[in-house]
Amino acid sequence: MQAKQIKIAKEVNVLHIEPKSVDRYWTLVEFMLKEGLKYDGHPMSINQLKKFILSGEYQLFMMFGSDDGESYKVFGVFVTRVNKLPNYSQCEVILLKGVKRQLWQKEAAEMIENIAIQNDCKKIAVHGRPGWQSFLKGLGWEVKRYLYTKEIK
Numbered sequence: 400m401q402a403k404q405i406k407i408a409k410e411v412n413v414l415h416i417e418p419k420s421v422d423r424y425w426t427l428v429e430f431m432l433k434e435g436l437k438y439d440g441h442p443m444s445i446n447q448l449k450k451f452i453l454s455g456e457y458q459l460f461m462m463f464g465s466d467d468g469e470s471y472k473v474f475g476v477f478v479t480r481v482n483k484l485p486n487y488s489q490c491e492v493i494l495l496k497g498v499k500r501q502l503w504q505k506e507a508a509e510m511i512e513n514i515a516i517q518n519d520c521k522k523i524a525v526h527g528r529p530g531w532q533s534f535l536k537g538l539g540w541e542v543k544r545y546l547y548t549k550e551i552k
Contacts, residue, residue, distance in 0.1 A: 411464035411474050411502040413510045418455050425449070428461050428476045435476070435496035448478070448494075456480060457493070460510060462503040474499050477507060479514055487521035490514050495527065500534075508538055 416424050433445050443451075451457040462475035475497020482491050492511060497503065515523045523540075525531070532542055 407465045407468050407471065409465055409468045411462055411466065411499075411506075413503055413506045414461050414463055415510070416452075416459040416461055418453050421449065421453055421459060424461060427463075427473050428459070431473065431476045431496040432478070432494065435478075435494040438496070439494065451480075452478065458514065460507070462497055462507065464502070466499060466502055474503055475507075477511075479511065481514075481518045481520060482524075488518060489522040489524050490518060490520045492523075492525040492527070495525070504534055505538075508535065508540075 416428075429445065432448060436443065436445060436448065448457070452459045458479045460477050460479070461473060462477075463471065463473055465471050466474070475495070477495040477497075478493050480491050480493055482489050490511060495507075511523060511525070514520075525535075527535075536542075
């Protein structure tokens with residue numbers, strides 16, 4: 400007898416992973432987090448990042464769902480922190496890694512804005528690739544500066 404195939408909705412959702420649930424989802428997101436850290440020049444180890452997430456200092460989000468109606472997949476992850484500056488707080492996206500951005504980009508942008516509102520932030524700061532500019536501009540974001548880096552060896 401053939402098993403009955405379960406219908407899966409073709410949708411990708413952005414899920415906030417609470418600190419108490421990090422260990423449950425860690426194996427699903429760790430590889431993308433490692434790739435994001437590598438791309439940024441290893442500003443911290445994966446274990447240090449996990450420690451900040453577990454403490455609640457950083458917030459972890461996962462883009463999860465199905466694009467084909469047949470299987471669930473992780474399409475991306477991002478990590479935020481609320482930085483309390485002397486004159487205001489700002490929500491910062493310190494790592495974002497993903498694939499098939501068109502499936503989750505709008506919901507991710509809305510989620511980041513909601514985090515900022517919930518934490519009484521005056522600004523949102525994201526270091527992202529130039530490709531984000533065309534999408535975010537349509538949501539009222541503007542480019543204030545570019546981040547140029549040079550590695551000193």
